[in-house]
Amino acid sequence: MTAQIIDGKVFAARVRGQVAQGVTKLKARGITPGLAVVLVGDDPASEVYVRNKGRQTIEVGMASFEHRLSADTSEADLLALVKRLNADPAVHGILVQLPLPKHLNADLVINAIDPAKDVDGFHILNVGLLGTGQKAMVPCTPLGCLMMLRDQLGRLEGLNAVVVGRSNIVGKPMAQLLLGESCTVTIAHSRTRNLADVCRGADILVAAVGRPEMIPGDWIKPGATVIDVGINRVDAGAGKTRLVGDVQFETAVKVAGAITPVPGGVGPMTIACLLANTLTACCRAHD
Ligand code: GUN
Numbered sequence: 103m104t105a106q107i108i109d110g111k112v113f114a115a116r117v118r119g120q121v122a123q124g125v126t127k128l129k130a131r132g133i134t135p136g137l138a139v140v141l142v143g144d145d146p147a148s149e150v151y152v153r154n155k156g157r158q159t160i161e162v163g164m165a166s167f168e169h170r171l172s173a174d175t176s177e178a179d180l181l182a183l184v185k186r187l188n189a190d191p192a193v194h195g196i197l198v199q200l201p202l203p204k205h206l207n208a209d210l211v212i213n214a215i216d217p218a219k220d221v222d223g224f225h226i227l228n229v230g231l232l233g234t235g236q237k238a239m240v241p242c243t244p245l246g247c248l249m250m251l252r253d254q255l256g257r258l259e260g261l262n263a264v265v266v267g268r269s270n271i272v273g274k275p276m277a278q279l280l281l282g283e284s285c286t287v288t289i290a291h292s293r294t295r296n297l298a299d300v301c302r303g304a305d306i307l308v309a310a311v312g313r314p315e316m317i318p319g320d321w322i323k324p325g326a327t328v329i330d331v332g333i334n335r336v337d338a339g340a341g342k343t344r345l346v347g348d349v350q351f352e353t354a355v356k357v358a359g360a361i362t363p364v365p366g367g368v369g370p371m372t373i374a375c376l377l378a379n380t381l382t383a384c385c386r387a388h389d
Contacts, residue, residue, distance in 0.1 A: 103324070105358040108250055114370035117249070118162055121377045125163040128384060135384035136165035137195040137221065137376070138187045142180065142206065143173035148199045155197070158373050164380060167193060173203050180206060181214050188216040194387055195221035195380035200271075218386065221379040223275065232278050239379055244276035246371025247308060247329045248283070254327055254360050255306075258283040262303050266290045266317065266348070267310030272331055276308050297321075309348035319353025328354055328361040331368050 125135055137159050141152045152168065159166040169183060180198075187196045196219045202208045212220075217227040223241040231238035251258060263285040267273035273289060280287045290300045292311060301307055301321040309317050310331035322328060332348030347364030355361055362368050 103356065105328070105355045106254075106360040107355075108254060108329075108360055108362045108367060110246075110250070110362055110367040110370045113250060113253070114246075114374035117246075117371070117374040117378055118158065121374070121381050122162040124381045124385070128381075128388070129163065131388075133384065133388055134163075134165050134192070135194050135380050136167060136192045137197065137380045138167040138169065138190075138193045140169045140171065140180070140183060140187075140196070140198045142171045142175050142199070143203050145201070148201075152199055155373055155376065158377060159380075162377050164377065165192060175203075175206075177206050177210070180211055184211060184214045188214075188219065193219065194384035195219055195376075197222050197376065219383055221376055221383055223379070224270070229270075229275075232275060235282055239383070240279065241271060241275045242372045242375035242379060243272050243310075243331060243368060244279050245375045245379070247276060247331065247368055248279045249375070250329065250362065250368075250371065251306060251327060252283075258285050258306070261285050261305040262288070263306040263308070264288045264290055264301055264304035265308045265310065266294075266297070266301065267308075267312070267331070269310065272310040276310065280306070280308075307349075311348050313348055314346045315350040316348050317354070318350045319355075319357045322349075322354055322357045324357055325359035326357075328358045329368060330362050330364050333364060333369060 139152050139155055156166045156168055187193050196215050212224045213226050217225045220228055220239050223239040228239045263280040265273050265277045268289055268291045277287050277289045298321045302323055306327050308329045314334035314336050330347035330349040334346050335343045336346050338344040345365050
């Protein structure tokens with residue numbers, strides 16, 4: 103048996119198309135959704151993300167505001183910028199790219215964002231709303247994973263879901279979303295005992311630990327749906343590198359019922375969901 107490949111590129115293009123339609127409707131009312139992205143410092147990976155976000159924001163018809171600050175920006179200056187963006191009616195979504203330089207307190211900065219404009223869903227209020235099953239801004243990567251799972255499986259009720267990874271950005275909100283779908287949820291991580299056996303019980307396995315190819319095919323229940331959030335750059339020999347997930351694709355694809363590839367799986371969905379969240383924030387602001 104070979105797993106069905108869940109094509110995140112096609113899925114993300116569909117989501118962006120829906121967002122673009124929503125933007126067109128708002129523009130007919132004289133409203134242009136706007137997304138502000140703040141990048142502090144010159145981390146090369148963050149540069150790439152921010153560039154892609156800006157391009158895709160414009161492609162769906164939204165306004166893109168980029169704020170690039172030097173690596174030695176003070177916390178006071180960054181907080182002052184966030185305050186200005188909070189007050190700016192042309193800005194409906196604010197994203198402060200993480201990680202921030204070490205001298206800046208990321209929690210303090212994130213929690214200074216107006217929760218209604220927190221399109222990352224990282225503000226403590228949105229975390230609490232999600233955790234209590236209320237209307238929240240939902241973090242983009244887990245939201246994209248959930249969309250793909252729903253599309254693949256329909257109702258998720260009663261399924262055993264194992265999330266490997268406990269980060270605030272992916273693991274924890276992913277678990278909350280799956281709980282909201284009435285799955286039986288286990289959060290596992292690098293210290294979990296008998297991780298292989300825990301994974302083998304999963305109808306839905308979400309891998310978000312950031313360890314290249316840590317989960318081999320024989321940890322996967324036959325027919326399970328596998329969502330691989332990992333994006334790890336590894337040595338490919340001859341001075342080259344390649345991207346791999348947290349799941350060993352070659353062995354997993356022979357056992358799973360469906361699986362997301364890396365690259366081209368979850369990755370493209372993150373920005374698509376960011377745009378969807380920005381549209382949602384704009385609609386709520388003009389309700
Ligand atoms: N850095 C890596 N992923 C993300 C994300 O989803 N949001 C933000 N703000 N920073 C990130």
